[in-house]
Amino acid sequence: MKTQQPPAIELLNSIFGYENFRGQQQTIIDHLVDGQDALVIMPTGSGKSLCFQIPSLIREGVGIVISPLIALMQDQVSALLQLGIKAAFLNSSLTFEEILRTEQQLIAGEIDLLYIAPERLSNERTLNILCRINIALFAIDEAHCVSQWGHDFRADYLKLSLLHERFPKTPRIALTATADERTRQEIRFRLGLEQARMFLSGFDRPNIRYRIVQKQNARQQLLDFIETEHDGDAGIVYCLSRKKVDDTAQWLNDRGIKALPYHAGMDNVHRQQHQHRFLMEDGLVMVATIAFGMGIDKPNVRFVAHLDLPKSIEGYYQETGRAGRDGSPANAWMAYGLQDVVTLRRMLAESNANEVQKRIEYNRLDAMLALCEQIHCRRQALLGYFGDTLEQPCGNCDTCLEPVETWDATLAAQQALSCIHRTGQRVSA
Ligand code: ADP
Ligand code: ZN
Numbered sequence: 006m007k008t009q010q011p012p013a014i015e016l017l018n019s020i021f022g023y024e025n026f027r028g029q030q031q032t033i034i035d036h037l038v039d040g041q042d043a044l045v046i047m048p049t050g051s052g053k054s055l056c057f058q059i060p061s062l063i064r065e066g067v068g069i070v071i072s073p074l075i076a077l078m079q080d081q082v083s084a085l086l087q088l089g090i091k092a093a094f095l096n097s098s099l100t101f102e103e104i105l106r107t108e109q110q111l112i113a114g115e116i117d118l119l120y121i122a123p124e125r126l127s128n129e130r131t132l133n134i135l136c137r138i139n140i141a142l143f144a145i146d147e148a149h150c151v152s153q154w155g156h157d158f159r160a161d162y163l164k165l166s167l168l169h170e171r172f173p174k175t176p177r178i179a180l181t182a183t184a185d186e187r188t189r190q191e192i193r194f195r196l197g198l199e200q201a202r203m204f205l206s207g208f209d210r211p212n213i214r215y216r217i218v219q220k221q222n223a224r225q226q227l228l229d230f231i232e233t234e235h236d237g238d239a240g241i242v243y244c245l246s247r248k249k250v251d252d253t254a255q256w257l258n259d260r261g262i263k264a265l266p267y268h269a270g271m272d273n274v275h276r277q278q279h280q281h282r283f284l285m286e287d288g289l290v291m292v293a294t295i296a297f298g299m300g301i302d303k304p305n306v307r308f309v310a311h312l313d314l315p316k317s318i319e320g321y322y323q324e325t326g327r328a329g330r331d332g333s334p335a336n337a338w339m340a341y342g343l344q345d346v347v348t349l350r351r352m353l354a355e356s357n358a359n360e361v362q363k364r365i366e367y368n369r370l371d372a373m374l375a376l377c378e379q380i381h382c383r384r385q386a387l388l389g390y391f392g393d394t395l396e397q398p399c400g401n402c403d404t405c406l407e408p409v410e411t412w413d414a415t416l417a418a419q420q421a422l423s424c425i426h427r428t429g430q431r432v433s434a
Contacts, residue, residue, distance in 0.1 A: 013026075013031065013034045013035070013038070013059050013063065014026070016062055016063070020062075021055065026055075027051070027052050027207075028047070028051065028052070028207045029047075029204050029206050029207075030052055030055055030056055033045060034056060034059050034063075037064075037142055038060045041201075041202065042177050042178065042198055042200065042201035043201055043202055043203075043204060044148075044189070044201045044203045045179070046182070046183075046189065046203065046206075046392075047182065047204070047208075048182050048207060048322075048326065049182045049323070050330070051206075053146075057142060057144035057178050057180070060176075060178075061117055061118050061142060061144075062090070065141060066139030067114075067116050067117060067118065067119050067138065068119070068142050068143075069121060069135070070118060070119065070121065070143075071121055071145045072146045073122070073150050073159055073162070074147070078120040082094045082118075085118060090117055091115060091116050091117045092117065092118040092119070092120070093107045093119055093120070094107075094121065095119065095125050111134060112134065112137060114138070122161075123150075123159060123161035123165060124161040127165070135171075136171070140175045142175060142176045142177065142178060143177045145177065145179040146180050147180070147181060148179035148181045148192045149181040149182075150162045151165065151195045152183075152188045152191040152195075154187070154188075155183065162195075163195060165196055166196055177198065179192055183319065185390075185391075189392075205391075205393060208387075208388050209384070209393065209395060210325075210329065211399070212329045212332055212333060212335055213325060213326075213335050213401075214337065214401050214403075215325070215384060215387065216337065217338075217341055217377050218338070218339070218341075220340040223312050224253065226340050227253075227310055227338075230336075231262055231308075231310075234308070234336065235336070238308060239283070239289055239303065239305060239307060240307055241293060241298070241308075241310070242291070242293070242310045242312060243294070243295060243310070243311045243312065243324055244312045244313055246294070247270040249312070249313070250268045250292050250294055251268075253266075254266040254292040262290055263288060264289070264292050265282060267291055267292070268293060268294040268296055279291070283303065284301070295320065301327060303327075303330070304331035305330075305331050305333070306328050306330065307329070307333075308335060308336040309325045309327055309328040309335075309336075309338070311324070311339035311340070312340060313345055314345035314374075316366065316373065317366075317369035318373050318387065319369070320373075321339075321376070322387065325337035346374055349370055353367065379404060380408075380411055382395070382402060382405050383403065383405075384398075384399040384401070384402050384405075
């Protein structure tokens with residue numbers, strides 16, 4: 006330990022200016038300071054960064070943070086510098102002189118936190134430097150990038166297994182917000198983190214009320230929902246296609262709801278404008294494709310509505326998660342019909358993904374469908390999907406508030422099957 010360093014909580018107060026740790030932050034920090042490996046799975050915005058920043062300050066040497074996104078890396082480093090932390094980054098945006106300067110500071114022990122792109126870390130030049138200095142820990146951010154079946158696969162992440170081989174004594178922490186079991190296993194396996202303690206938590210957003218209704222006339226249902234529950238509130242409406250985004254925004258405006266479209270087909274200037282207005286003005290409804298939302302931090306979004314089924318529970322969770330960041334009550338509302346499933350399946354069948362990938366996507370879609378058809382607490386099912394458990398039904402989702410009527414369908418099912426049999430299986434659905 007750096008002898009002069011105070012304990013974690015004092016750093017949290019004095020440097021970061023926060024009163025208390027959130028969730029499992031303290032436990033994770035202690036675990037790393039103690040020299041152990043960790044796999045941290047927590048949703049976006051839950052405070053994963055402190056879990057490696059504070060131990061990097063406490064332990065002797067520099068904390069090396071591997072991050073795939075250059076823009077994010079720069080943001081994080083400027084934020085740290087503002088707090089007075091000696092941070093730097095190494096990526097392809099720097100000139101050779103800048104790289105040299107950072108390397109010299111590294112060797113001189115003048116840096117506490119170094120952010121680095123994966124391809125730069127695995128080159129021999131960098132590794133040689135790393136071998137000569139004290140390293141507090143390795144943090145592998147966005148660790149799901151190591152998964153070949155995920156959406157963000159980065160070949161350079163595969164090389165990170167060398168950290169384990171070259172620096173067996175240095176603690177490593179892998180972090181991600183993607184939690185499906187398969188990805189988790191792959192992270193452990195590919196990064197040599199089989200023995201790492203897993204910290205998984207905080208997927209619950211108790212102030213969000215989840216509701217999934219049968220689609221009849223979806224637009225009209227949406228209008229009723231907004232008029233009765235969200236008059237004058239800011240909200241996001243997600244649609245699958247650009248055309249539907251444009252049509253829906255227009256339709257809402259015609260009915261007195263201030264709405265703006267947002268999708269990747271619009272020119273940059275208009276997109277920026279709409280995003281800016283959504284952030285600055287009160288009570289605007291953004292009608293958008295999933296292109297909208299990354300990095301949007303508007304705390305008082307009161308509802309997120311889906312007019313089309315998301316392709317996966319991960320997508321649904323991420324999109325609905327943009328509601329109620331301020332902690333006040335918010336609604337996640339979706340109109341869904343079986344036609345949505347047919348459409349998504351067709352799109353998948355026609356996509357040029359390979360067979361293995363398609364199978365994974367079908368499975369994701371099936372899980373999403375199961376959430377829609379859920380007759381028990383929707384939140385329990387949602388959290389269960391992420392491996393997070395909720396002991397009791399939540400009392401704040403549609404199935405809790407208005408339990409679904411169920412009936413014993415054994416006889417009806419037998420009759421239907423016998424009917425299928427007698428028609429010689431010629432009639433579908
Ligand atoms: P993640 O990496 O999980 O998406 P971040 O580490 O970026 O999340 O943290 C999200 C926000 O929460 C940041 O603004 C961060 O400063 C803040 N935050 C993190 N930990 C705490 C805490 N213990 N108390 C208050 N705010 C915190
Ligand atoms: Zn519930």
